[in-house]
Amino acid sequence: MARLTIIRQLELLFSRPEPPRRRRVFSSDEFLLTVWRNLRREFFPELHDLDSYVVSWATRPQKRVLASCNIRARRVTVARELFEPSASCWIAPVLYHEMCHAAIGESVQISRGGKRMWHGHEFRRLEARHPDIPAMNRWIRTGGWAMAVRSYRARRAWRGRSRAIHTVSL
Numbered sequence: 439m440a441r442l443t444i445i446r447q448l449e450l451l452f453s454r455p456e457p458p459r460r461r462r463v464f465s466s467d468e469f470l471l472t473v474w475r476n477l478r479r480e481f482f483p484e485l486h487d488l489d490s491y492v493v494s495w496a497t498r499p500q501k502r503v504l505a506s507c508n509i510r511a512r513r514v515t516v517a518r519e520l521f522e523p524s525a526s527c528w529i530a531p532v533l534y535h536e537m538c539h540a541a542i543g544e545s546v547q548i549s550r551g552g553k554r555m556w557h558g559h560e561f562r563r564l565e566a567r568h569p570d571i572p573a574m575n576r577w578i579r580t581g582g583w584a585m586a587v588r589s590y591r592a593r594r595a596w597r598g599r600s601r602a603i604h605t606v607s608l
């Protein structure tokens with residue numbers, strides 16, 4: 439299973455045709471939805487209804503949140519920063535993390551303090567089925583995500599500047 443996942447991830451990386459563009463809110467991004475549905479088929483073959491989730495890129499730049507899952511709205515949002523070349527190999531495990539939230543739903547354990555334990559035992563057990571989760575957490579912990587955020591910003595700033603120069607030369 440681990441081997442399959444890696445191959446599939448590579449295929450997806452090589453076949454992605456274009457960078458994410460701003461689209462209408464609440465409609466899925468084709469690339470993200472493909473990754474999402476492949477994960478669903480592999481890890482939750484019985485949960486067909488997860489296919490109807492809307493999976494899209496965040497509209498605003500992110501700093502701390504890689505992705506989020508809105509169970510009631512059935513929507514997953516992914517930071518655009520994850521499309522940076524150094525980060526895109528983590529899109530699948532990030533989506534898988536959110537998929538575990540979607541699979542468990544709102545019926546999570548409540549802590550003694552009355553808080554919902556979104557990352558409780560059941561969640562960790564499900565999450566551990568994806569082979570890339572430990573490496574992804576290490577990548578986040580050791581500054582990989584922070585670096586992706588910086589390079590995304592630099593790229594955007596550069597793009598803005600080159601556009602301005604172009605406008606002037608007209």
Ligand SMILES: [Zn+2]
Pocket residue numbers: 535539556557
């Ligand atoms: Zn989570």
